[in-house]
Amino acid sequence: MTILAALDNYEAGIILTFMSSNFHFLTNSLLVVVCLVMGSSFLSIPIPKKEGLKSYRISLKVLSGAYFAMSLLTIAVLVFNLADNSREHFTFISIFISSSQALLFTFTLISLINPNFVKLKNVFIYLVPYTLFLSLYLISNSIYADPKIIVLKSVVENLNNPTIWIRILFLAYLIFQLIYYTFLFIREAKKYDEELLNYFSEVVKLKMKWVRIAFFSALAVGIISMVANFFPKQYDWIITLSFAIFYFGFAQEYIKYNKIFNLIEPAILVETTEPTPLQPPVRTKADWKFYKQQIITHRYYCEIGTNIEEMASKLNIGRTTLSTYINREEGVNFNTWINTLRIEDAKQILIDNPDYSIAIISEMVGYTEQANFSRQFKLITGESPLVWRKKSAAS
Numbered sequence: 001m002t003i004l005a006a007l008d009n010y011e012a013g014i015i016l017t018f019m020s021s022n023f024h025f026l027t028n029s030l031l032v033v034v035c036l037v038m039g040s041s042f043l044s045i046p047i048p049k050k051e052g053l054k055s056y057r058i059s060l061k062v063l064s065g066a067y068f069a070m071s072l073l074t075i076a077v078l079v080f081n082l083a084d085n086s087r088e089h090f091t092f093i094s095i096f097i098s099s100s101q102a103l104l105f106t107f108t109l110i111s112l113i114n115p116n117f118v119k120l121k122n123v124f125i126y127l128v129p130y131t132l133f134l135s136l137y138l139i140s141n142s143i144y145a146d147p148k149i150i151v152l153k154s155v156v157e158n159l160n161n162p163t164i165w166i167r168i169l170f171l172a173y174l175i176f177q178l179i180y181y182t183f184l185f186i187r188e189a190k191k192y193d194e195e196l197l198n199y200f201s202e203v204v205k206l207k208m209k210w211v212r213i214a215f216f217s218a219l220a221v222g223i224i225s226m227v228a229n230f231f232p233k234q235y236d237w238i239i240t241l242s243f244a245i246f247y248f249g250f251a252q253e254y255i256k257y258n259k260i261f262n263l264i265e266p267a268i269l270v271e272t273t274e275p276t277p278l279q280p281p282v283r284t285k286a287d288w289k290f291y292k293q294q295i296i297t298h299r300y301y302c303e304i305g306t307n308i309e310e311m312a313s314k315l316n317i318g319r320t321t322l323s324t325y326i327n328r329e330e331g332v333n334f335n336t337w338i339n340t341l342r343i344e345d346a347k348q349i350l351i352d353n354p355d356y357s358i359a360i361i362s363e364m365v366g367y368t369e370q371a372n373f374s375r376q377f378k379l380i381t382g383e384s385p386l387v388w389r390k391k392s393a394a395s
Helices: 002-044 051-079 092-113 120-144 153-157 162-197 209-230 233-254 257-268 285-297 308-315 319-330 334-352 358-364 370-381 385-394
Strands: none
Touching (some): 002 051, 002 233, 051 092, 051 233, 092 162, 120 162, 162 209, 308 319, 319 334, 334 358, 334 370, 358 385
């Protein structure tokens, strides 16, 4: 029975190895196709010659190069059976790839929500550590060689080798990089949300949630790529498949950006100067009361798709002036104030017109979608429009 059990285990091992080998080939081939097709797509997208899209145009070329490089690297893995070699831990090249991808995806994603973030000077500053580590590694490797670290205890055994210290320092820099880039992205994403809320009355379709998903997915992919060598080799295909899915999904969303940019451009690219208003700018609370009364009397807040630029134009004051006074006098941003006024109107309509549908009322107070109206109504009142109507009718 022992011999039969051993034979069964041996056969199972062969089958598992065969299956993992096939999965390895298929997933790597899929990654090659994804990178080649998406890399070509980045270069074929027609982009308007707008100043605000300059960073986006450059990022498409950089991403295309990165995708093509990934496809060549994957082809090399398949042709030379690199995945079957001894598995080393935190090699210089693996750290370099993870670090450079962290830089690439962070900058390309932040440039979507803040086109002015990426400047040539900043890029050179962020590239300095790469040049430093690469120079030190090449010099040390030529003098002291680069020992293979297949088991972690080998690190202690080779601490007298300067090349190991360079790899350890580079790994520490990568960890710092991931933490700092996460902070940087969260800060810029928060700033982007504030800009939207201070400009648009409806922002649901403009928040670009995929950008946040892409960033944290890229972060996860980067971490997985670093710890992948600690996994059994038969599971490499799962990691490769996750890479292919990420690269495909990221590219699909990234190439759509120029369409949404036309909508968010006035919010994220504020003019440095405003046109001279036809009337003196708001200076006192009394002035603000006058303009506020204008907004409420004419129900400017109920105009579908209204934004702060259009409202300021109707009042003959500057956009920044209007925004400042809403923030200061009302204590909220433009979006919150507009939605509060709309919901107050909606509550009165619900009471006065019990036969009106929620869809009709949502349109009457300026919403393009009933779902967004219901969401805002519950956010402000704590109840859905239907529940609120029933309670009001019963009281």
